[in-house]
Amino acid sequence: SQQGEEDPQALSIQEGENATMNCSYKTSINNLQWYRQNSGRGLVHLILIRSNEREKHSGRLRVTLDTSKKSSSLLITASRAADTASYFCATVYTGGFKTIFGAGTRLFVKA
């Protein structure tokens, strides 16, 4: 399987703290995407980073990509209780068409 891996599987933090989630993948990619899923709902796209980019920001989100290590991280700064959700990385492999998802990180932010 081309599926990537995320760690940690679950993360519990206090409101105001930063949350960092990591994603590793297996072969060269076109881009890497992060999604959020609230309980029992569909996924919502957060941010896309291309293979020639190293860092990207969107509001309180910061994504880094290290293609030499085949890894990415998602940082959520100053977390809020409303950030409680599952977060998934997804990769589109070079020359491919499919978007492949990892198993996700469950984030719980305590108020």
Added chain:
Amino acid sequence: DVKVTQSSRYLVKRTGEKVFLECVQDMDHENMFWYRQDPGLGLRLIYFSYDVKMKEKGDIPEGYSVSREKKERFSLILESASTNQTSMYLCASSPTGGSPLHFGNGTRLTVT
């Protein structure tokens, strides 16, 4: 805003039944996808389609088929439902290959 609509939020079917899951998108997207989501396994791709009447197998196509007769509609078919197909099914669409996916809210299917 793109809307991807899945026809049912919850569905209960019996083993051996033929099951149809319907998905409609309203933004003229070329690509449509069916995933299933199981605890600890994340999302796994069942089938996808990059054009009307075109389909490609994903990572777990066994036991499933799909139909895309119109651009906006992508149907997932369980020919003979089995209990191991109890899962959350998510439909998604995207305008081009590699672009972000827009998801429906999912159909939670239980096969008894």
